[in-house]
Amino acid sequence: xxxxxxxxxxxxLTLTGGIALADDYPQxxxxxxxxxxxxxxxxxxxxxxxxxxxxxxxxxxxxxGCARCHADEKGVGGALSKLIHRSHYTDPVQKKFINEFxxxxxxxxxxxxDTGQAEIRSGKRNWQLRILSAK
Amino acid sequence: xxxxxxxxxxxxxxxxxVVSAVATADDYPQxxxxxxxxxEKGSGLRYEGDFRIQPLxxxxxxxxxxxxxxxxxxxxxxxxxxxDLPLATIVHLVHFEKPEANVYTTEFGGKCANCHAMDAPAxxxxxxxxxxxx
Numbered sequence: 294x295x296x297x298x299x300x301x302x303x304x305x306l307t308l309t310g311g312i313a314l315a316d317d318y319p320q321x322x323x324x325x326x327x328x329x330x331x332x333x334x335x336x337x338x339x340x341x342x343x344x345x346x347x348x349x350x351x352x353x354x355x356x357x358g359c360a361r362c363h364a365d366e367k368g369v370g371g372a373l374s375k376l377i378h379r380s381h382y383t384d385p386v387q388k389k390f391i392n393e394f395x396x397x398x399x400x401x402x403x404x405x406x407d408t409g410q411a412e413i414r415s416g417k418r419n420w421q422l423r424i425l426s427a428k
Numbered sequence: 429x430x431x432x433x434x435x436x437x438x439x440x441x442x443x444x445x446v447v448s449a450v451a452t453a454d455d456y457p458q459x460x461x462x463x464x465x466x467x468e469k470g471s472g473l474r475y476e477g478d479f480r481i482q483p484l485x486x487x488x489x490x491x492x493x494x495x496x497x498x499x500x501x502x503x504x505x506x507x508x509x510x511x512d513l514p515l516a517t518i519v520h521l522v523h524f525e526k527p528e529a530n531v532y533t534t535e536f537g538g539k540c541a542n543c544h545a546m547d548a549p550a551x552x553x554x555x556x557x558x559x560x561x562x
Contacts, residue, residue, distance in 0.1 A: 375551030382548040398540035398553075406527055409520035
């Protein structure tokens with residue numbers, strides 16, 4: 294799992310140009326992990342590289358749906374929060390996420406100012422299910 | 429609950445007034461008590477006054493913080509996550525409610541890292557803590 298997270302984080306950072314602001318990534322993961330002319334850094338592509346199970350491809354809401362396997366405490370794949378935090382805040386990724394892209398908590402989280410609850414940004418997957426793709 | 433939160437909002441704003449610039453993580457390694465302190469005349473800080481938590485809370489009618497030694501860890505004795513007034517909810521609200529008018533966000537950047545630290549190897553966000561300063 295650590296391998297997964299370590300690959301995802303730099304991929305995200307490579308893709309994003311300039312300073313990351315909260316408003317730039319309203320849907321969190323999928324707002325950053327996108328395909329460009331230079332690179333396809335969508336999560337489904339990265340899943341393939343790291344030999345993640347097909348469950349990742351089938352996940353509709355990212356990262357909300359990841360909790361099927363990566364729930365805190367009881368997730369069979371390990372807690373997603375720990376995986377993502379590690380991958381974004383440990384070296385050598387740390388230098389890019391923080392220093393180069395000014396990434397911080399609000400890149401992935403947002404504050405509900407009415408309830409005082411810190412939430413996780415989420416969005417619909419930005420890839421097509423492989424089984425539905427034209428061969 | 430709202431009245432209490434509004435009272436704490438005043439405290440938060442007061443605490444923020446003592447800091448001199450946009451806060452960074454390294455400026456507040458102990459969280460609350462690094463921001464809520466006495467700012468004396470000539471200190472170079474932007475605002476002057478006693479912004480420590482104990483005197484500020486006293487003004488709101490909060491009970492005396494007799495048993496508090498470490499802030500905010502010991503606050504959770506009453507304000508646990510399972511309580512009616514979880515500390516996380518209170519503190520988040522007073523710092524982020526009405527962000528367009530909240531001093532914490534308008535003047536001091538509203539950074540999570542002022543109060544939180546990341547334990548990178550463990551992948552866990554922590555709450556900064558320090559000994560009481562009153």
